[in-house]
Amino acid sequence: MGPGNDRSLEELLRAANRGDQRAYAAFLHAITPVLRGIARARGGGLGPEICEDVVQETLLAIHQKRQTWREDLPVRPWLYAIVRYKVVDAFRARGRVVHVQIDDFAEVIPAEPDVDLTVRGDAERMIGRLDPRSARIVRAIGLEGASIAETSAALDMTESAVRVALHRGLKKLAGLRESMVE
Amino acid sequence: MNTEQLIQAMAADMQRTRPVEAVLPAALVATALLFGGIFLMLMGVRPDLGAALSHFVVVLKTLLPLALAVGALGTVLHLSRPGDRPGPWGYLLVLVPAAILLAMLAAAAGLAPVAIGAEVFKAGIASCVTVIPLISLPVAAASLWLLRRGASIRPRLTGAMAGLMSAGAGATMYSFYCTDDNPLFYGTWYTVAILVVTLACAHAGGRLLRW
Numbered sequence: 001m002g003p004g005n006d007r008s009l010e011e012l013l014r015a016a017n018r019g020d021q022r023a024y025a026a027f028l029h030a031i032t033p034v035l036r037g038i039a040r041a042r043g044g045g046l047g048p049e050i051c052e053d054v055v056q057e058t059l060l061a062i063h064q065k066r067q068t069w070r071e072d073l074p075v076r077p078w079l080y081a082i083v084r085y086k087v088v089d090a091f092r093a094r095g096r097v098v099h100v101q102i103d104d105f106a107e108v109i110p111a112e113p114d115v116d117l118t119v120r121g122d123a124e125r126m127i128g129r130l131d132p133r134s135a136r137i138v139r140a141i142g143l144e145g146a147s148i149a150e151t152s153a154a155l156d157m158t159e160s161a162v163r164v165a166l167h168r169g170l171k172k173l174a175g176l177r178e179s180m181v182e
Numbered sequence: 183m184n185t186e187q188l189i190q191a192m193a194a195d196m197q198r199t200r201p202v203e204a205v206l207p208a209a210l211v212a213t214a215l216l217f218g219g220i221f222l223m224l225m226g227v228r229p230d231l232g233a234a235l236s237h238f239v240v241v242l243k244t245l246l247p248l249a250l251a252v253g254a255l256g257t258v259l260h261l262s263r264p265g266d267r268p269g270p271w272g273y274l275l276v277l278v279p280a281a282i283l284l285a286m287l288a289a290a291a292g293l294a295p296v297a298i299g300a301e302v303f304k305a306g307i308a309s310c311v312t313v314i315p316l317i318s319l320p321v322a323a324a325s326l327w328l329l330r331r332g333a334s335i336r337p338r339l340t341g342a343m344a345g346l347m348s349a350g351a352g353a354t355m356y357s358f359y360c361t362d363d364n365p366l367f368y369g370t371w372y373t374v375a376i377l378v379v380t381l382a383c384a385h386a387g388g389r390l391l392r393w
Contacts, residue, residue, distance in 0.1 A: 017198070025193035032185060056188050061393065063192045065333035067201040068263045077265030085264070085335040113185065123183040142183055142191035167197040174393075 009075040017071065028059065033110030035059065035083060040111050042098040043091050052113065053122045054090040060174040061086040080105050126176045134169030137162055202262045202332040209328055210255060210351060213321040218355025221317055227358045234363065242285055243368050244357040247376070250278045251350030258325075258343040262332025275346075282373065285365035301366040310360060310368075314375035315382075318345075318352030322383050326390050334391050341387010342380050349379035 007015075009027060016024035035058050039051040062082055069078045084100040091098045127135050136155065140146040148166075152159045183191075234240045256271020290298050325344045334340035353372050362368060 019196050021193050021196060024196075025189060028189045028192060032189065036185075052185060056185055059185070059188060059192065061333075063195070065264075065393070067199050067331070068333040070263060070266060073265070073267065078263070079265070081264030081335055082333060085333075123188060127183060138191050139183070141194045142187035145190060148194060163195070163197055166191065166195050170192060170195050 009079070010071075013066070013069060013075055014071055016066070028062075031062070031079065032059065033112060034105070034108055035087075036111040036113070037108035038083060038087055038100060038104060041104065041108060042087060042100060043094075043096055046091075046094065046096060048113075050094060054087060054094075056123055057090045057174075058083055058086040060170065064171060064174045076105070123173070126173050129176055130169050130172055134165050134172065137165050138169045138173070141166060199331050202328060203259045206259065206325060206328050207255060209324055210251070210321065210347065213324045214251075214317075214348075214351035214355055217317045217320050218352065221313060222355065222359060225359055228361050230361075231358060234361075237363065239285065239289070239365055240363050242281070242365065243360070243363065243372075244354055246278055246282055246285075247350045247353035247357065247372060249274050249350075250376070251347050251354060253278065254343045254347035254350060258329065258340060258347055261334050261336060261340045261343060262329055264333050264335055282365070282369045286369040289365040289369075298366060301364045302370050304362055304367055306360060306362040306367065307371055310356070310362070310371040311375045311378070313359075314349060314352050314356050314372065315379050316352075317355055318349040318375075318379045319382075321351055322348035322379060322386075326383065326386055329387075329391055330393075332391070333393060334387075337391035338384045338388040340391050342384035344387060345380040345383025346376065348383070349376040352379070 007023070007026070009030060012023045012027035012030070016027055032055065035055045036051065039054045039058075040048070043051050043054060062079070065082060069075060080102060083105075084102075087100050088098055127138055130138065133155070137151055140151045140154065141148070146154070148159050148162050151157075152162045155162070157165070228234065253271050253274025256269050257275060260266050260268050260271065289301070293301070322345050325348055326341065329340060329344055332340070353376060356372075357368075360368070362371075
């Protein structure tokens with residue numbers, strides 16, 4: 001599962017806070033199967049695509065709120081509080097009332113995506129509602145795996161402008177998903 | 183865009199927002215000094231401020247709302263971080279009302295009901311219950327705006343605490359103007375003014391602090 005498989009979530013997120021992208025990706029990779037397990041356990045009847053949308057929405061929320069973790073505290077209570085809030089919220093927005101208990105996190109079976117849930121999810125529709133430049137940047141870095149440097153060269157923008165546009169794009173994406181189903 | 187690609191995009195986004203606790207305390211002090219200062223510059227501090235501050239009840243009139251603001255600030259920062267351990271700040275939110283009640287009881291001791299009424303219903307009421315919210319609301323607006331970068335899982339309670347904090351700061355500033363020094367007066371009307379702001383901010387928080 002990539003670098004940092006043997007490092008604790010705390011170490012990974014601390015390193016991420018200091019600008020270590022690989023550590024941050026490893027952190028997100030480590031928590032995603034757990035999120036997916038929770039989403040499937042709570043909202044399985046809605047189908048894997050909707051559950052995957054909920055997973056993505058929760059990941060975006062974690063990303064937007066990552067500075068609310070205090071580095072001297074364990075990650076899990078923070079993470080679980082966010083996940084509970086967001087998973088309940090995301091299912092409520094889709095007309096389903098779910099409850100997520102702390103115990104669920106101990107019992108959850110981490111789940112990998114079983115089908116290739118690609119382009120038809122909410123994320124694609126939401127990206128379509130970003131301004132064209134942010135959409136291109138989010139796509140280039142997400143879908144095509146381009147680096148900041150490559151994207152800045154391809155779009156003839158400075159690297160810091162690409163960083164800002166990516167940051168704003170993801171923030172907008174999180175906000176759009178929040179308002180989407182209301 | 184599948185989840186893997188979304189993670190890739192998020193991992194590339196290394197821009198950090200400064201956490202609430204790094205910005206809110208300074209913003210609270212700055213906005214309270216600014217808006218309280220504007221009021222005090224227009225209306226002037228009480229002329230006998232130096233002499234008045236030698237009386238315990240006058241000092242309390244400033245210190246109690248200040249303690250309330252500090253307690254609410256600590257609580258609001260705690261609430262804005264999910265899974266955080268509570269600090270000692272919440273105790274102030276119990277101690278301050280208890281102290282207000284004690285001060286009021288002490289001031290009422292031995293007074294006839296008519297005399298108590300005369301201390302409570304004075305000319306300063308209108309100024310107190312309008313100016314404290316007027317100073318506090320811009321402070322509260324700035325605070326709520328900053329708190330949007332927090333992650334409170336209880337938006338209304340967090341909004342209420344932001345209101346309590348802002349109104350405590352506003353009342354602290356107002357106390358330098360106010361010449362009604364009886365705890366029966368300020369214990370009643372400062373509390374009313376602070377509660378109005380707290381309720382308004384609970385309502386606003388329920389809308390603004392969702393995420």
